Amino acid sequence: MKILVDAMGGDHAPQAPVEAAVRAVKELDVEIVLVGNTAVIKNELSKYEYPQEKITITNAPEVISNHEEPVKAVRTKKGASVVVAANMLRNGEGDAMLSMGSTGALLSAGLLIVGRIKGILRPAIGTVLPSAKGPKLLIDAGANTNCKPENLVQFGIMGSVYMKNVLRVDSPKVGLMSIGEEEGKGDELTKKTFSKLKAAPVNFIGNIEGRDVMEGTADVMVCDGFVGNVVLKTVEGMGHVIGRQLKNLFMKNLRTKIGALFVMDGVNEFKKMMDYREYGGALLLGCKKPVIKGHGSSDSLAVFSAIRQAKMFVETDVISGITKSLENNITE
């Protein structure tokens, strides 16, 4: 299996993608193509020992920044790492692609170059979040605003296949993010979506609320990309603030530092549970080939997790699963 990694995207590129690629070819039985500026990547790679035949480089001299208009950038910058990788994926020169760069650029490359699965109206970003009941999928986490009910139904279908195949959840519970548990509660979009999700080929458990995100009530949390993005960033932000507060609490004085020693194991366990790096990247679900979006601030552990996730995505054939589920969807 060959995974295409955008070596230029993200806050810690090229160091993090390169280090993760080296670890991946040693531990995961994959080959990696690093896409980006050849000279820069070669220089970074020279710091490591690894089985040389398992990492190749494809030159891509251009970069798309977070501030560029993504569709235009993808159309005009043919030499950008994300564009080169997407073309390779489409042409079968790799089995999955991963980028830590601009989300908009990756979305556009996924849509315009890799293409949608037949029948999928809008691909969506699925993000794995920690919860009291283990990892759960939030979809759409920001690819689409102003969605229609048909979009949300497809998000539920795609999310179910991912949770079933990759995270081995038997009959994943699909919840519709709303503001009240009863069927009649919500806004125009969720009210119209409710009956369609009941008829869809998923295990629909009804409306869920914000409090269910961290409780882990549903395996797949379905929502419009505006709502999903706000939820995702609220959870991330709260995680940061609480983590900082706890650290300050423990480092306050000698007394608290001694206390910290006694509870360190538990604190680390807790931090691990809340650490997005353990859960891999976000998924652009609905494209013809696996496209993974790593967090912009990914360090090499996070990139490594995302590569492992890309491998699982390919091995468990999520794309075929989505195609089959779409055929069973009688809601449209």
Added chain:
Amino acid sequence: MKILVDAMGGDHAPQAPVEAAVRAVKELDVEIVLVGNTAVIKNELSKYEYPQEKITITNAPEVISNHEEPVKAVRTKKGASVVVAANMLRNGEGDAMLSMGSTGALLSAGLLIVGRIKGILRPAIGTVLPSAKGPKLLIDAGANTNCKPENLVQFGIMGSVYMKNVLRVDSPKVGLMSIGEEEGKGDELTKKTFSKLKAAPVNFIGNIEGRDVMEGTADVMVCDGFVGNVVLKTVEGMGHVIGRQLKNLFMKNLRTKIGALFVMDGVNEFKKMMDYREYGGALLLGCKKPVIKGHGSSDSLAVFSAIRQAKMFVETDVISGITKSLENNITE
């Protein structure tokens, strides 16, 4: 000053409202009218000593549950505690009202009985949330779905007045909840709202994102009630789950229990920061008189905080402030 307290609403009624009323008349220089079943309230009051002339009871034999259709219930159940209290408020038999009961019923009573401030299109729920930079206001936290830009502008105006008057924030920063910092980012609603908020008589700082909620970037976080309710409940739910995990962490074994003793002060300080009970209730902003919604699970401390908040709401004349700001709003 006379505050009308619905003694029958909430998980801990009548115990919590009655205990809070007793504490309030002793400490806050207010009079309280307890509205509800007279016999039940009398029985509960008999457990306390207090200045008798400062607490009166108005009989209201009916109750509206969370499961009733609120508008219909408010129209038909004339003897419901929330309806009786709203009528008293309208008639000047009290300066503010507080209920821990059904949000929908309180909203309907506020709209149909107390009435809107002239010019306000839709009253909204403002909720005070903790953040790394102190308490901040989220508005709308669930009163209105499918809002228009004009609604969001008014939420920003009302929230500003509240933060300025009650929480003494000089020139409160108003942020528009969106999914990207730049002006062009967001959904149809936020894109249209952005320019109107720039022209409104508020200190508009532009778009904010989910991560800004806990960081406390804006003093007033403006959003549609669907988004706001999801954010509010996500934050509450995450607070619960993390609190539970930390407790388990500290209570795990003798070693961790010893550790807990060393950091207890800090943990309690942290818990206090995250405790919604310290921040009072939510506010129904846009009604002609102050209407406060206490959390359904309020204990007597939470009800007491909400009574103090109601007093501040009256004393700082938030309603006149809103009326004046509306006159300066040239965005419509």
